[in-house]
Amino acid sequence: MNSTTASEASEQDALFGAAVRARRAQLGITLDQLAQASGVSPGALSRVERGLLATSLRNAMAIARGLGCELGELVQSTPTAQITRAGENLRFVDEASGVERLALASPSAGVNLVHYRFPPRAVSSHFAAHRAGTREVFHVLEGSIEVFTAQEQVLLHAGDTATLVVDSEHRLANAGDTTARLLLLVLSPLA
Numbered sequence: 001m002n003s004t005t006a007s008e009a010s011e012q013d014a015l016f017g018a019a020v021r022a023r024r025a026q027l028g029i030t031l032d033q034l035a036q037a038s039g040v041s042p043g044a045l046s047r048v049e050r051g052l053l054a055t056s057l058r059n060a061m062a063i064a065r066g067l068g069c070e071l072g073e074l075v076q077s078t079p080t081a082q083i084t085r086a087g088e089n090l091r092f093v094d095e096a097s098g099v100e101r102l103a104l105a106s107p108s109a110g111v112n113l114v115h116y117r118f119p120p121r122a123v124s125s126h127f128a129a130h131r132a133g134t135r136e137v138f139h140v141l142e143g144s145i146e147v148f149t150a151q152e153q154v155l156l157h158a159g160d161t162a163t164l165v166v167d168s169e170h171r172l173a174n175a176g177d178t179t180a181r182l183l184l185l186v187l188s189p190l191a
Contacts (some may be wrong), residue, residue: 014051026106037068110188118174143180
């Protein structure tokens, strides 16, 4: 293999890895969640995303399935309109609490839109601290949600919106006896 071909292969690996990382960020899922959905180890996924590992066709297809897209979407240029059709969103349900997380969109780096559904009186697991300066915008669609951060506790009802700094561990809880739903917009600084 000549150096041009090796260089082109390395560039293709980097482009594929960047596409995987961008799609995962768009969906707002972790490497561990993608590993569970695809069957590819978190370590291998990390190396793929960084362009350090050329993946097999079988693993590339598994990664695409885990990301809820076709392999072609990860190897072609991104269209101007990014559309996720109903039923294509990645959905995760916490078995212990029944809290459902539906990744809706990631329109740009550091921006993620997520829909949550909380059964009555359900409490989320603790969310790790985000990068300093990260803000989350909570908009309650139905029911009541309590947001607990290191600095404060906020109670929100249907129609309420709150913006909070979440650079410390935090969690959410359904404050009522009916299902609660909310939209969450995560705004992370890039640097």
